[in-house]
Amino acid sequence: xxxxxxxxxxxxxxxxxxxxxxxxxxxxxxxxxxxxxxxxxxxxxxxxxxxxxxxxxxxxxxxxxxxxxxxxxxxxxxxxxxxxxxxxxxxxxxxxxxxxxxxxxxxxxxxxxxxxxxxxxxxxxxxxxxxxxxxxxxxxxxxxxxxxxxxxxxxxxxxxxxxxxxxxxxxxxxxxxxxxxxxxxxxxxxxxxxxxxxxxxxxxxxxxxxxxxxxxxxxxxxxxxxxxxxxxxxxxxxxxxxxxxxxxxxxxxxxxxxxxxxxxxxxxxxxxxxxxxxxxxxxxxxxxxxxxxxxxxxxxxxxxxxxxxxxxxxxxxxxxxxxxxxxxxxxxxxxxxxxxxxxxxxxxxxxxxxxxxxxxxxxxxxxxxxxxxxxxxxxxxxxxxxxxxxxxx
Ligand code: NAD
Numbered sequence: 489x490x491x492x493x494x495x496x497x498x499x500x501x502x503x504x505x506x507x508x509x510x511x512x513x514x515x516x517x518x519x520x521x522x523x524x525x526x527x528x529x530x531x532x533x534x535x536x537x538x539x540x541x542x543x544x545x546x547x548x549x550x551x552x553x554x555x556x557x558x559x560x561x562x563x564x565x566x567x568x569x570x571x572x573x574x575x576x577x578x579x580x581x582x583x584x585x586x587x588x589x590x591x592x593x594x595x596x597x598x599x600x601x602x603x604x605x606x607x608x609x610x611x612x613x614x615x616x617x618x619x620x621x622x623x624x625x626x627x628x629x630x631x632x633x634x635x636x637x638x639x640x641x642x643x644x645x646x647x648x649x650x651x652x653x654x655x656x657x658x659x660x661x662x663x664x665x666x667x668x669x670x671x672x673x674x675x676x677x678x679x680x681x682x683x684x685x686x687x688x689x690x691x692x693x694x695x696x697x698x699x700x701x702x703x704x705x706x707x708x709x710x711x712x713x714x715x716x717x718x719x720x721x722x723x724x725x726x727x728x729x730x731x732x733x734x735x736x737x738x739x740x741x742x743x744x745x746x747x748x749x750x751x752x753x754x755x756x757x758x759x760x761x762x763x764x765x766x767x768x769x770x771x772x773x774x775x776x777x778x779x780x781x782x783x784x785x786x787x788x789x790x791x792x793x794x795x796x797x798x799x800x801x802x803x804x805x806x807x808x809x810x811x812x813x814x815x816x817x818x819x820x821x822x823x824x825x826x827x828x829x830x831x832x833x834x835x836x837x838x839x840x841x842x843x844x845x846x847x848x849x850x851x852x853x854x855x856x857x858x859x860x861x862x863x864x865x866x867x868x869x870x871x872x873x874x875x876x877x878x879x880x881x
């Protein structure tokens with residue numbers, strides 16, 4: 489079929505297998521060309537199919553030659569529907585890794601469930617013995633608990649409503665938006681979905697099965713950002729979940745496995761596109777960081793995390809033991825320019841104040857579109873197998 493983007497709000501319901509494959513290759517080539525530290529050899533990545541998780545998997549494989557086991561929650565193609573881009577990314581990653589002699593297996597299922605944890609542990613025991621790194625990079629809108637209760641996370645403020653600028657990307661218009669405060673119950677549900685409970689449950693399950701090395705490291709990702717985003721993010725319902733994730737890092741460490749929070753840069757991913765106010769901030773940030781030559785994507789961030797922060801001698805952390813990959817984003821001169829642009833940005837000066845083209849390019853690339861060298865008019869087979877899943881079916 490001819491595969492075109494079908495955008496609905498902040499999601500694209502189609503994905504292009506060849507575009508996704510080319511972008512996975514681009515990330516692999518980037519990492520392979522960099523100098524490498526000595527790192528882990530058996531890495532479990534939970535949330536491995538897109539964004540920061542995919543980039544973590546690629547970095548572990550191509551910096552350290554690590555065997556990687558990925559947990560994803562993606563859909564294969566069916567009838568006239570393409571697969572999800574995470575499916576195509578994973579198929580591509582596995583095929584490149586295997587061709588390069590690297591172990592790569594994937595479990596496709598809901599990472600919150602005990603059954604999926606068991607499947608993963610069985611594979612570790614059979615194939616790897618013990619993992620020496622666990623990356624927890626889930627970004628999920630909801631979680632079904634073992635008792636069947638459905639928890640949905642919300643992107644709202646805590647306490648008071650917050651009004652600031654936002655962008656309607658479809659109509660290219662800047663307007664004010666008021667984000668309402670979450671209820672106590674919504675905050676609790678957001679913490680349940682995006683907090684640290686499930687991260688700790690993974691580590692506990694791995695320890696109970698003797699499937700994690702004593703000297704293993706585990707990392708989960710967070711965001712802080714500048715004050716204009718705080719009511720919406722750091723101090724909002726998602727921020728409460730991130731506080732809980734941070735608390736879990738301390739408990740996991742106290743119980744024997746070194747756990748870190750890495751505070752990453754704001755980037756266009758399927759998850760961040762859904763947050764009010766943040767996409768406008770990101771498109772201004774892109775403009776400023778590109779002008780200063782310090783813009784990075786997921787792969788540059790994850791390369792730096794593993795090679796320069798986590799495994800370059802003693803981990804490089806801030807006073808709260810967090811890894812700061814937002815160091816470039818939060819530089820004073822970057823934030824001061826972003827602030828100036830933010831204060832005057834409006835629909836009629838979007839082109840001079842923000843990098844909307846850069847935002848768009850990154851958004852479409854999440855789904856494999858807009859990639860140089862891909863013939864989007866060509867008849868394309870949407871059915872692509874993930875090698876390790878095909879082998880087991
Ligand atoms: P993403 O949407 O690109 O990736 C999320 C991954 O989680 C996908 O692979 C998805 O398939 C997987 N997933 C979702 N639900 C799942 C489930 N139930 N079971 C198994 N897998 C599931 O998101 P991202 O932006 O890379 O976010 C990853 C982490 O990084 C999150 O904790 C996020 O808060 C954090 N972070 C993101 C940004 C940003 O700007 N994007 C900045 C800092 C930190």
